[in-house]
Amino acid sequence: MDEQFRQMIYDTFSEVFETMFFTFLEPIDELSGAVALSADDDYIQANISYHGPESGRFALYLPQRLARNITMNFLGVEAGEVGEAQILDTAKETANMAVGSLLGRVDPGGEAKLHIPEAYLLDDFSAQELLEQPGALLFNTDFGALWVVFKN
Amino acid sequence: MAFNILVADDSATMRVVIKKTVEMAGVPVGEFFEAAHGKEAMEILERNWIDVVLSDINMPVMGGMELLSEVKKNDDFRHIPVVFITTESSEARMEEARQQGAAGYIKKPFQPETIKTILYDVLEKAFQHKIEAPPQPAADADDDDGMDF
Numbered sequence: 172m173d174e175q176f177r178q179m180i181y182d183t184f185s186e187v188f189e190t191m192f193f194t195f196l197e198p199i200d201e202l203s204g205a206v207a208l209s210a211d212d213d214y215i216q217a218n219i220s221y222h223g224p225e226s227g228r229f230a231l232y233l234p235q236r237l238a239r240n241i242t243m244n245f246l247g248v249e250a251g252e253v254g255e256a257q258i259l260d261t262a263k264e265t266a267n268m269a270v271g272s273l274l275g276r277v278d279p280g281g282e283a284k285l286h287i288p289e290a291y292l293l294d295d296f297s298a299q300e301l302l303e304q305p306g307a308l309l310f311n312t313d314f315g316a317l318w319v320v321f322k323n
Numbered sequence: 324m325a326f327n328i329l330v331a332d333d334s335a336t337m338r339v340v341i342k343k344t345v346e347m348a349g350v351p352v353g354e355f356f357e358a359a360h361g362k363e364a365m366e367i368l369e370r371n372w373i374d375v376v377l378s379d380i381n382m383p384v385m386g387g388m389e390l391l392s393e394v395k396k397n398d399d400f401r402h403i404p405v406v407f408i409t410t411e412s413s414e415a416r417m418e419e420a421r422q423q424g425a426a427g428y429i430k431k432p433f434q435p436e437t438i439k440t441i442l443y444d445v446l447e448k449a450f451q452h453k454i455e456a457p458p459q460p461a462a463d464a465d466d467d468d469g470m471d472f
Contacts (some may be wrong), residue, residue, distance in 0.1 A: 186432060190433070190434065205398050233385045245336060245340055246343075256335075257335075259337050268432050271412065272410060272412060272430070272432065275412030278413060279413050280413065280414075281414070281415030285410065286381075317432040323381070
């Protein structure tokens with residue numbers, strides 16, 4: 172992944188989280204301590220792909236406590252008012268907004284088609300496996316480590 | 324005058340957020356209607372009086388561009404302004420929407436003030452009169468994430 176594309180991912184994901192969820196992302200360039208950062212969390216995976224002149228697929232791995240928190244902020248409700256369906260829906264919408272926003276920058280001609288996102292609870296999350304992916308990026312948040320993996 | 328507003332988005336959470344944002348903007352709302360895709364939106368349009376449609380583009384079953392096309396070719400609905408609220412933010416997609424008759428375009432992620440500004444402009448153009456909103460604290464509109472046509 173080239174540095175300019177990596178920076179665009181950082182910028183667009185940060186913009187979505189700050190604007191819609193009032194949550195700040197801290198990019199972490201050094202991944203060596205990343206496994207420990209993710210060790211105590213259960214995770215949700217949200218996937219979205221696009222195709223056109225350029226094709227690709229993004230997978231977001233959100234700690235459940237982060238997903239719950241952004242859902243609360245998004246809806247303006249308290250923790251007890253948020254259910255699993257809303258959390259998964261917010262995870263899907265997060266992927267949709269972040270990658271849609273990114274496509275607006277890398278594909279100004281609008282030739283790429285964004286697909287419908289999906290999200291689900293993960294039974295077995297492995298940060299170690301993500302570390303081995305060349306398109307893996309990591310953000311720290313107040314509610315755990317957010318992983319973003321790009322594949323083309 | 325209160326407006327009946329139809330929100331079409333496959334995300335139920337986003338529909339709630341848009342509804343809350345419109346309410347916070349002080350737009351006089353008669354009734355809110357919700358659709359998960361364009362086909363459902365067309366069914367609601369057939370059965371109800373709708374003043375404005377706020378629609379996503381990327382939806383299953385029937386997407387927003389097809390919904391716009393269906394609205395504009397129907398003599399009963401073609402007067403209804405359709406505003407896109409979408410992640411599809413390329414200049415080409417915005418131009419395509421404008422040419423097909425969209426009344427406005429709001430990019431996700433959006434600032435609540437952007438929805439307010441564009442919705443008021445669209446409604447005032449469509450209904451040819453000034454809409455009075457309750458006084459609100461001053462805020463700067465961010466015109467970068469949307470436009471009315």
